[in-house]
Amino acid sequence: MKRVIAPMVVGACLVTSGFASQEMQAQLEEMKKQIAELKAAQEAINVDALQRQINEVRAHSAGDNVKFDVDFRTAYDVIDYKLKNPISGKKYDNGIWTNKLILGMGAQPREDLVFKGALGVYKTFGNTSSFGANGYQNMDWFATQTPGDAVLRLREAYFLYFGQMGEVPYTASFGRRPSVDGFMTNLREDNAYPASPVGHNINMEFDGASFMFDVEKITGVSGMYFKLCLGRGNSNADAKYPTFTGYPIMGGVTPSFAQTPYIRNNDFDSANMDLAGLLIQLYDDGQYKVMANVFKGWNMMGANFNYYSGTDATNGYRVNMTDVGDMTGGSLSLQINGLSYDNDFLMGTTFFASYAMSKTDPKGSHNVIVDPSTGAVGSMTEMLGSPKSETGHSYYVGLQIPGFLENDKIGFEYNHGSKYWRSFTYGEDTLVGSKLATRGDAYEMYYNLPLLGKNLTAQIRYTYIDYDYTGSDMFFGQTGAPMKISDVAAMGQPVVEKAQNLRLSLRYRY
Template sequence: MKKVLLSLAAITTLTTTTFANDINKDMFDQIQILKAKIDALEKQMQKQNETPKLDEKRIAKIEKKLKTNSKKIQKVKAHDADDNIKWNVDFRTQLDKLNYKLANGKRLKNEALMSNRLNLGMKFKADENSLFYGMLSYNKLYGENSSSTNNNANFDWITNESATNDNELKVKEAYWLYSNDSFLGNDDVSWTASVGRRPSTDGLGINYRVDQKRKSALAHTVNVEFDGASARFNIDKLTGMTGSWAKMCMGRGLTNAKLRFSTDGAPAYTKDSSSENIDMAGLIYVPYDDGQYSIHTNYARAWNLIGMKNGGSSFEDFGKIDLATLMFKTDGIGDGINDILDYTTFFASFAMSKTHPKEGMSMLGSSDSKTGHSIWLGINAPCPLSPDDAKIGVEWNKGSKYWRSMTYGEDTMAGSKIAARGTAWEVYRHQQLTKALSLTMRYTNIKYDYTGSNGFFGELGAPKEVIGDNVKEAQNITANIRYRF
């Protein structure tokens, strides 16, 4: 029994010792694992503590690079400060089909009149208040004109390949514009002033048909290039009328001066006794413009207008003319009716002209003062077939017997439709093909009630019965592709 008890005690002791050894081993292993985890955690914490130091170094390096690049950029700006003119290009290739019906029944036509027109626009801002605008223009029929080959052929096949004595470069626009938010200390009136070769063609009204932003003048009475000055004043805060402004304009269409080395030996640039300076002054006034509905008015007077007497061979001074326009325009019809009407523009314009003949002279065939008038309606809307990238338009205008506009610069091959003493209408479609390319197709029809619509103020401008070889009706079909950027 004692042996058994001793044996059990020995076994228990041995077992307990073995169990204790096993426990010690497990604890040792767990401690080693825990220690390894603690070491890893300490390393991770140490790494995290070192990270800001690494970021600071990287940030310092980046800042150094930025500082270096900034210095380089400043040098580039300083180098280009006097050479940062922004250019834009408007290049048009056009095909016109012209048909004229004469009063005697004869017809004259040109089935395919082709032309290129290039306008290079430029803009430079020297400071916060002053800008320069310019435009160089090239507008030419394809090839050489046949009328110049009758006596002395001068084909333009080598225009840019052979040296010549031609120094001609056409400048369509060149003027500076000064702007200020305060006029003589009055913060309620912002204003601009400008002098130079004016942006006086393709003004409000005709700009929709030619597919571009409006220029300065109202095209119902004035659409000619001239040199002059203008000053605009935004007076909406003074009048309380939304968007109201006024612009005073003046210009010179002809300078009365003999050129240097004149054939009669007169001193250079002295007054020429055969003519006077042709000047024009006017006022454009917009009493209201809220962005959708607007009213536009203008008044202008031109002096010493020229023309020819019967059998005359030189221009003479015939007198003065007054011109006035009243236009209503809406950009968007209604409010949210549909997408088409939201982007439709409609305008209605009424214009008048009044002659003041010089003593002993006749203007428009009469020695008495004559008043003429014209009505012009137009609508420009998204094309229902392609509303996002195409526009369609319809215009109609009618001029009376003694109507006279100054629209010699209207962009059309058949003559100014606005000047018509009769009825004119046209339809057109503008299609945007790519970001830069666009296509325009247009049909214009003019029926003349009287002659002289596109003449000057002498005999050629007199309104007479349309008989014989006078043009009774003109038709112009136009298609062009334009590249603009």
């Protein structure tokens, strides 16, 4: 019986194995068919088209959002002024803590259109209003560049449109301009990229427009472009709800009321202050960069003092801004990024040199304080204190070298200005006044130290100014010509001879 069962079992196993083999073969054939279909489907996919769709989705997603960035600095400034007079020199000094916040923003809804903006607040510790009710403390030219109150102000807001004119790419832009910490001056501020203007003679906030044309391709000159810049530095208009014209300082004059919103305020004898300039990048190959600018400003402002009624001193007098004339200027600047590629030190060294000039076109004198008994004019407000056209000159050099650690930098700068030199550098962030506006000599050294990469940095900066003439960093109208510091002191009048500013700061950027 066992002999019969054994062959039956073997036969059954063989039959079952045959069935299993046939089933496995069928499954393999089905899998081959599915793989062939999948391969055919993959070959039919347009990978490039799919990638373009993904990119469009990403771009649309990015364009639907405004990207923000933060630039925050805490600083301690030690400022010191030395006065010169014939009896004894006197010093004024102070230590000031400040917080400076710039909230940047940007958006690009499409490839040919970009929006950029920035809000800024720059305040001293514990201060919630302008120092001493100074009407010029938060002037529009430097509203976010001068420490004062805790108000958040508009620093930048503009759009850029990218177009093509034949073989020439161009951009058109309108709005609140990126016009502080420009070419060369960005180094001392530890900013990797400069703003639009040449910082030697233009460094202030303003509203306007720019039109840039990239002519590198048609000229064959590396990096060459030119940019037409238009700006308004002062708009002459009454407020929406004007109160009165004139501001009595002494006497019993009764102000006259007016209800003419946004009408030209002729009582202030001033006009719209406008500026037009041409910025030219003559060459830029990454190592050598040559920039030039020429500009003209119309209706420059100066402070004017007048009696309210003729020569009657009992009616008091007023201070207003008046149009003192026009000004032209220009500069030529060279920057070398890497003096040599032969060693790391020279490759990491940056050098720049710049020459600038300014020339006035005065509109005449404006009377101030008249003697009521004789009618004699005590003094006059004139353009830079002179009734005739005057030319000023300035030169500016700097060197930035690698420091002791990785990515730290040490900088040295020097600039000199002549008797009638006048710059538009009211937005320069130096608490003793703009060093680049100096009529005399200014020296500076700084050390930039990354603490946590580019996100947290430290800076030590020392600025020393030795004035030769009066009137540095003032408005365009002055009473009396610039005088030598020694001559003013010899007349028995105290005058600032030297100024110093030591800054220690920590800066967070993300």
